[in-house]
Amino acid sequence: MSTAYQIIVCAGIVPDPLQTLEPVASPTGPALKNEMMLPAVLDPWAGHALYEAANLAKNTPGSKVWLVSLGPKAKLQQVMMTVAQRVPFELIALDGPASGFTEAAEVAAALAEAIQTIPGLDKSKLLVFGGWESASRGAGATMQMVGERLGIVDQFQGVDQGNLPEPKNNPQVGMTNMRTVMPALQKAKPTKLAGEGLTFASVTLPKQMRETKIVKDKSADDIAKEIVEWIKK
Amino acid sequence: MVTLAEPKPAVSLQTLPGDDVRQIMWRFADRYELQMLMQGARAVARGPVARLVAAGGRNSHDWTPEKNTLLQHYDDSGITAAFLEPEYGGFIAGPKNLALALVAFELAWVDAGAATGSLASNLGLAPIHERGTPEQRAKYVGGAVPVKPGEDRKQIRAAFALTEPIPFVGVETGMLAGRVRIAEWKDGSEPLLHVDKRGRFITNMGFANVVTAAVESDDAKIKGSCMVILEEGDPGIWDRGTPTKKLVHQLSSTNDPVFNLKVPASRIVGGYTVKDGVIIPNYSHSEIIEAVFRRTRVTVGLMTSAKLLSAVEPIMLYHRRRFRGGQGAPGTPRYELGIQQKEDALHRLVDIWATGEASSSLGFEAARMFDVLDPLEQEKDRIFAEKKLTGRAATKELAKAQDEALKLINAHQPIENPLARFAQLDSLAGVLCPACKLWNTGHGANMMREAVSLMGGYGVTEDCPGFLGQKWMDAQLEATYEGPEAVQRLQLSITMTSELFLTQFKQWIAEMKRISSERPGTGACALGTAMKLWLWTLQHVQTATDADGAKLYHKSRQGVTFPLADALCWLLAARQFILDTIELETKGAENPALADGLAGTVAFFTDLCHVQAARAAGEVGRIATEIGHGYNRHPAWDDASCHACYCAEELTNLEGVIPGIDGSARAYSDVTENGEAHARKAGPCVKCTGLEPFVALRAKLDTCITGCRLAKDRAAESLTKVMTREALDYPA
Numbered sequence: 002m003s004t005a006y007q008i009i010v011c012a013g014i015v016p017d018p019l020q021t022l023e024p025v026a027s028p029t030g031p032a033l034k035n036e037m038m039l040p041a042v043l044d045p046w047a048g049h050a051l052y053e054a055a056n057l058a059k060n061t062p063g064s065k066v067w068l069v070s071l072g073p074k075a076k077l078q079q080v081m082m083t084v085a086q087r088v089p090f091e092l093i094a095l096d097g098p099a100s101g102f103t104e105a106a107e108v109a110a111a112l113a114e115a116i117q118t119i120p121g122l123d124k125s126k127l128l129v130f131g132g133w134e135s136a137s138r139g140a141g142a143t144m145q146m147v148g149e150r151l152g153i154v155d156q157f158q159g160v161d162q163g164n165l166p167e168p169k170n171n172p173q174v175g176m177t178n179m180r181t182v183m184p185a186l187q188k189a190k191p192t193k194l195a196g197e198g199l200t201f202a203s204v205t206l207p208k209q210m211r212e213t214k215i216v217k218d219k220s221a222d223d224i225a226k227e228i229v230e231w232i233k234k
Numbered sequence: 235m236v237t238l239a240e241p242k243p244a245v246s247l248q249t250l251p252g253d254d255v256r257q258i259m260w261r262f263a264d265r266y267e268l269q270m271l272m273q274g275a276r277a278v279a280r281g282p283v284a285r286l287v288a289a290g291g292r293n294s295h296d297w298t299p300e301k302n303t304l305l306q307h308y309d310d311s312g313i314t315a316a317f318l319e320p321e322y323g324g325f326i327a328g329p330k331n332l333a334l335a336l337v338a339f340e341l342a343w344v345d346a347g348a349a350t351g352s353l354a355s356n357l358g359l360a361p362i363h364e365r366g367t368p369e370q371r372a373k374y375v376g377g378a379v380p381v382k383p384g385e386d387r388k389q390i391r392a393a394f395a396l397t398e399p400i401p402f403v404g405v406e407t408g409m410l411a412g413r414v415r416i417a418e419w420k421d422g423s424e425p426l427l428h429v430d431k432r433g434r435f436i437t438n439m440g441f442a443n444v445v446t447a448a449v450e451s452d453d454a455k456i457k458g459s460c461m462v463i464l465e466e467g468d469p470g471i472w473d474r475g476t477p478t479k480k481l482v483h484q485l486s487s488t489n490d491p492v493f494n495l496k497v498p499a500s501r502i503v504g505g506y507t508v509k510d511g512v513i514i515p516n517y518s519h520s521e522i523i524e525a526v527f528r529r530t531r532v533t534v535g536l537m538t539s540a541k542l543l544s545a546v547e548p549i550m551l552y553h554r555r556r557f558r559g560g561q562g563a564p565g566t567p568r569y570e571l572g573i574q575q576k577e578d579a580l581h582r583l584v585d586i587w588a589t590g591e592a593s594s595s596l597g598f599e600a601a602r603m604f605d606v607l608d609p610l611e612q613e614k615d616r617i618f619a620e621k622k623l624t625g626r627a628a629t630k631e632l633a634k635a636q637d638e639a640l641k642l643i644n645a646h647q648p649i650e651n652p653l654a655r656f657a658q659l660d661s662l663a664g665v666l667c668p669a670c671k672l673w674n675t676g677h678g679a680n681m682m683r684e685a686v687s688l689m690g691g692y693g694v695t696e697d698c699p700g701f702l703g704q705k706w707m708d709a710q711l712e713a714t715y716e717g718p719e720a721v722q723r724l725q726l727s728i729t730m731t732s733e734l735f736l737t738q739f740k741q742w743i744a745e746m747k748r749i750s751s752e753r754p755g756t757g758a759c760a761l762g763t764a765m766k767l768w769l770w771t772l773q774h775v776q777t778a779t780d781a782d783g784a785k786l787y788h789k790s791r792q793g794v795t796f797p798l799a800d801a802l803c804w805l806l807a808a809r810q811f812i813l814d815t816i817e818l819e820t821k822g823a824e825n826p827a828l829a830d831g832l833a834g835t836v837a838f839f840t841d842l843c844h845v846q847a848a849r850a851a852g853e854v855g856r857i858a859t860e861i862g863h864g865y866n867r868h869p870a871w872d873d874a875s876c877h878a879c880y881c882a883e884e885l886t887n888l889e890g891v892i893p894g895i896d897g898s899a900r901a902y903s904d905v906t907e908n909g910e911a912h913a914r915k916a917g918p919c920v921k922c923t924g925l926e927p928f929v930a931l932r933a934k935l936d937t938c939i940t941g942c943r944l945a946k947d948r949a950a951e952s953l954t955k956v957m958t959r960e961a962l963d964y965p966a
Contacts, residue, residue, distance in 0.1 A: 038249040075827035172312030
């Protein structure tokens with residue numbers, strides 16, 4: 002019996018973490034100032050999921066990875082110029098809002114629907130990976146609901162092993178991926194999120210606390226211990 | 235009735251221009267392979283390269299293990315393979331000038347030494363790539379592909395050794411410091427060559443295992459000069475020499491090597507034939523380097539452009555935060571704007587930014603032009619080979635093509651004949667390439683000094699965000715290597731007078747005037763007038779003589795030719811920036827990601843265009859005036875001129891007879907006041923006979939720049955409002 006997997010990675014795009022993020026009120030609800038103009042990256046957590054998936058596929062002959070992403074397709078295209086050079090995958094693009102100010106259930110429904118339309122999908126071989134959405138301002142509930150909608154009720158919600166290095170850039174992989182990425186972007190299904198029943202009482206940036214200490218001669222273990230103690234305080 | 239243009243609704247720059255904006259302006263929005271390459275190069279630049287600079291990696295002349303790790307990063311990211319054809323393991327098909335320009339730009343955003351190091355391998359291979367035999371290409375270009383897992387071969391890392399004679403030994407640059415002679419030539423077998431070459435300032439020599447070296451024959455059995463391929467391991471001396479004690483570009487390896495090697499004649503780049511017992515190389519060294527340098531110089535010009543644009547954000551962050559932590563509370567202008575409260579700081583940053591944009595526009599246009607020119611040149615070579623045209627016959631055929639191009643350009647008709655199209659683009663490339671290398675680096679270095687000064691004392695420390703101090707120093711090398719400024723000016727002084735170029739230039743003047751009527755805020759009006767003034771001056775000096783009757787436009791009269799070459803560069807850069815901004819306005823609307831901010835970005839760039847056009851007009855006006863008037867002798871108070879003066883008393887008496895003569899005579903002539911021999915000045919006022927059109931154009935130019943300072947004020951205000959990042963995306 003073949004052990005090949007069909008691995009679906011759900012990944013959102015988020016503004017570059019170095020950007021100044023400023024919540025503003027827009028006619029359609031809360032938004033980030035100039036979000037469409039800011040450079041975007043793949044949600045780092047989803048990125049980890051993608052690299053784990055690619056690693057599993059590489060070590061399991063016959064496996065394949067799909068990347069399913071909901072976002073404005075022009076922004077998705079920019080992000081693909083970096084991500085597509087990392088690992089082999091096929092993109093399923095949904096042209097819609099990437100904003101975190103969306104209803105997780107609606108996003109999950111759109112993603113699940115897109116997954117179910119993948120030709121030749123075999124649920125006996127299906128693995129669904131995703132990120133925890135912390136960077137995309139999501140509720141952290143999307144992946145569970147995607148799983149439920151796909152009939153996956155036994156879910157493992159955890160973190161990766163954390164020891165997988167970020168894959169090296171590989172332009173040849175990029176060129177291969179682009180053969181399917183560009184057509185996928187061109188035929189990206191317009192996806193509207195109604196946002197029914199969704200209201201935001203208030204939107205604020207997380208409070209930052211910075212305590213800077215310059216240390217040059219401590220081991221990584223000591224530093225880790227100190228950070229844990231600081232968090233417990 | 236004349237009305238003043240209504241100010242447009244206030245739209246302002248919202249965010250710093252991102253990749254979407256650049257892809258449109260620099261015309262690679264539809265080329266994802268270039269977009270990927272740019273991202274790959276950026277990751278290397280802002281990752282390992284920046285970390286190495288921040289860790290003090292530049293503080294050594296040697297090729298250290300830390301610097302050596304960058305080679306692997308270039309390989310992994312696709313930078314190394316970007317130069318190669320797909321058949322040899324590359325991933326970009328077709329001409330690669332724009333691709334390599336983007337790589338150089340991205341690397342130089344952080345450190346131009348890294349850019350030089352990565353590109354020098356390409357330079358080493360370029361002679362083989364451009365003129366090598368199929369076997370040479372397969373072996374050396376194919377061998378430069380990064381080693382894949384499981385492969386057992388040593389990757390080729392190349393260096394290019396032209397010449398750089400040691401100073402003060404009586405050798406002029408241009409003479410080759412290398413010799414080749416026959417070491418052994420047995421009947422029926424391939425000759426063995428003895429190559430004796432000393433290189434100076436040879437990039438990559440700390441690690442290169444293949445060198446393409448320019449050598450001159452020292453043997454009656456070898457004709458002329460050629461380039462030969464040297465390999466580490468060839469019998470004889472392969473001495474890498476000592477590292478050059480550079481103050482700049484320390485992330486590239488530079489040594490003064492010595493080679494004394496025996497190599498087979500098959501290593502002559504492009505092959506050879508044997509006639510009457512003499513080896514005749516298929517290409518002389520100068521034919522090869524001409525093909526190589528005219529392309530690689532553009533990328534050098536873009537390195538300095540990248541530095542200028544990379545300086546904008548660190549300066550803005552520094553200025554805004556300068557007083558935080560002090561007495562000003564959040565929300566106060568002092569806290570929020572810091573040094574940006576001062577107009578001078580803003581205006582100077584506007585100048586830096588405008589220069590960076592204009593020089594980038596010029597450089598990328600030149601790179602794109604070579605991408606179009608390359609296949610046309612190959613086609614020209616094919617046609618000439620097919621018709622067996624060489625030497626004078628080839629020149630004659632090209633002259634015919636130039637005439638055809640000229641006629642079609644004048645008739646505003648498309649050029650379809652590949653030879654004529656080649657001639658047209660070649661005339662432009664012959665100007666744009668040296669212009670980009672000269673102006674981007676030379677003026678760019680001056681503006682980098684300005685950037686450093688805007689950081690105060692911080693600017694000249696190693697801690698300066700964005701490594702601005704190092705970039706300033708590096709810019710001086712970029713102005714020097716691959717042909718210093720004098721070489722570029724000399725080339726321009728020849729190419730800018732070609733009829734084919736000037737015919738197109740005249741059409742550009744009309745183009746600027748048309749643009750100015752549609753987009754008055756761009757400064758295209760002032761630029762068009764400045765272009766007219768430049769052209770008038772060039773045509774004037776080509777026939778005029780100085781006060782002593784000596785010709786003004788002459789190869790040896792660099793006081794005339796070189797400044798006019800400089801002036802042209804200002805015009806070309808400002809023009810291309812205007813065209814790129816129009817491209818953004820036109821095509822940007824098609825990109826939904828830009829919808830929110832496009833109007834503000836275009837408005838800001840339009841103001842920058844105006845600033846740059848006015849600055850260019852000012853430079854052209856200054857240079858043209860010095861040349862137009864400067865070679866005429868100022869009239870003195872001699873008998874003849876004194877005789878031509880009116881006396882004040884005489885005018886008073888004549889006023890009764892000719893009313894108004896007193897005022898008009900003073901306006902048009904010199905008047906000697908009562909009791910004085912003549913007015914207290916150098917001599918009578920200059921009449922400018924024959925220069926009337928020039929004087930009128932100059933006066934017009936001054937008024938054409940009306941509004942440029944309003945544009946600068948608007949651009950400056952935008953700098954106080956635009957969103958920036960919380961921190962740079964690379965360490966400092």
